Amino acid sequence: VNGRKVIEKNVDPETMLLPYLRKKLRLTGTKYGCGTGGCGACTVMISRYTPTTKRISHHAANACLIPICSLYGASVTTIEGIGSTKTRIHPVQERIAKCHGTQCGFCTPGMVMSIYTLLRNHPEPSLEQIMEALGGNLCRCTG
């Protein structure tokens, strides 16, 4: 998670990634919005290495629906992993803040992770790709 190896022995197979990140690893940037994968407040980036193609693939995922048992050998990047006010904020975070794209801020970590993952995969996305990427992130404050 965020570049640090995490080993969990004897884990409850029902444990989802979201409560694990928040309660066990104390990474509270990823938020609980609905618990059913509909709102995107819990979006994180999952990266996996495929040995046959020798490539790493990145995709955005809803942490509330991922059992941690499915993450063997995977890498999870959360909002804390890409930048913070303590270290240095990431350009995506900076842009959203400066362009007034955030009001109460609750959905913002999820939005940033969706945008970040999109940019990792498509450095110059088209409008359709952007709409597709952000379609799963709900925001009640800005619309």
Add this chain to the structure above:
Amino acid sequence: EEVSCVGQLVCAVIAESEVQAKRAAKRVKVVYEDLQPLILTIEEAIQHSSFFEPERKLEYGNVDEAFKGVDQILEGEIHMGGQEHFYMETQSMLVVPKGEDQEIDVYVSTQYPKYVQDIVASTLKLPANKVMCHVKRVGGAFGGKIFKTGILAAITAFAANKHGRAVRCVLERGEDMLITGGRHPYLGKYKAGFMNDGRIVALDMEHYSNGGASLDESLIVIEMGLLKMENAYKFPNLRCRAWACKTNGPSNTALRGFGFPQAGLITESCITEVAARCGLAPEKVRTINMYKEIDQTPYKQEINAKNLIQCWKECMAKSSYTLRKAAVEKFNSKNYWKKKGLAVVPLKFPVGLGSITLSQAAALVHIYLDGSVLVTHGGIELGQGVHTKMIQVVSRELKMPMSNIHLRGTSTETVPNTNSSGGSVVADVNGLAVKDACQTLLKRLEPIISKNPQGTWKDWAQAAFDESISLSATGYFRGYESDMNWETGEGHPFHYFVYGAACSEVEIDCLTGAHKNIRTDIVMDIGYSINPALDIGQIEGAFIQGVGLYTIEELQYSPQGVLHTRGPNQYKIPAVCDIPTELHISFLPPSESSNTLYSSKGLGESGLFLGCSVFFAIHDAVNAARRERGLFGPLKLNSPLTPEKIRMACEDKFTKMIPR
């Protein structure tokens, strides 16, 4: 002993972990005995005369006489569904008993910390000075974190107190949607007497709201709905009566707009029907009935509609209304299965809470010896940016950079006895309190500053300390005068009006009922803006929430009153695909000063009603489809105008194939 709705809190279970708590809760067995009658809808409540007393009425002119002299009369009704707040952060709270002197800290996501303090103190039989309620920020509230939150906090506090341990309570989304109520569904009945040129001379209306199982804010909602119902129009003879129905559903509460989005829709619906009857374009009927310059509202408050008319004209101009209407008609003539629609709607949103007590506010400003400033006030940061605006006020008053000022959060410990944060007045009233505190400080420090005008705040602070001058001040704003006499139906309840207009274009698919929001132009009169970026954000957010209310958000219940739609997968709030492809917002240049904070206007709620421009644009498109299919006559469309409703309204050979 008696449960009055599905979702009523019956008991609470405390455990060491979430999983444990859920398992324990499943083991609780409750045996029910059905009581009659079961009242779930407004119609059933009317049948059983189940209302929260009293009925409210607004009268102006002589309606019955006026009906005798009109060219035509029409009667109609419109249903409006409720709305779920769907704040991204669900109800959450943490109660920490301190163990000493019975002190208890309550960290809660709420708009009304004083209420939480009071209800926790009352539940634990403590004086208020032992309960400290802290709110750093709230992940969205929209009116839903006022009363229900207090109840949940009281329960959590009781548990914390009983076991002497910190207790956290966070509702899951499904529970949150079930337990907390939302916007009041409305039923509006209207009878309009009008002339052939579209002038509405007599209007007799009835508003019924579904208040749910307990009173909460239902009476105030229908009162506000009544006072704001005429929107931007002058009806020379008017009678409107309103009732809050008591039903066996979760208690409905405040939601951004507070009765106006519902009452306004009923009025606009009536106007659209009058226009159809006269064979006139809706915007012509809207223009002809609008307030003209200096006039009087139905409750006899003076109004100057100059800016309203300017917003209307500018919106029509900026949206190139006439040209686009022609383009829409051309498109419709060429496409059978897709139709476009265009509508423009005016807005007059009165801002005011009904009494001077409800708009009082307080603040606290400390200057430390290194010249840095700590400020706090009674308003809650819900995402509307109030803390940013307050720091701006301090910066302007004390003439220091914003980076030198810090605002930590809101707490009953620092600023006591505050009103709930809502009603579009938070930044305004709290800003005036902050301004007051700063001016008190400046007055005290005037001799120090004049002795060393080139000095820094650090110098002045140190000098003040050396001369025993206090560097801390409270600020107070007593509130705006406001009164409304419901016996006479007259008063001056509102402090000012926010004017605006919105023009929306949509495209509907007649086969699926889906619609696309193509373009919206909004023009608003917001006075002198303290922070245009925040204001635009509020208008955009409110507008989209309105679009959701009127077109895609639908709460579904079972015949037994159980809520079916319990999450974002069933209850659809607007997402990125629902934003109009072009969204333009512009403000009128500020023209008049007032005694609000720097002559600004509060914008939290007004934009929401403008979402109905999309409703009426879809109405327009459906009308075009029906006309083409040879279906004339009045079109009755209820809110929310979901794809199902749009599809079935575009009647064709397929809709005739299914049994009705």
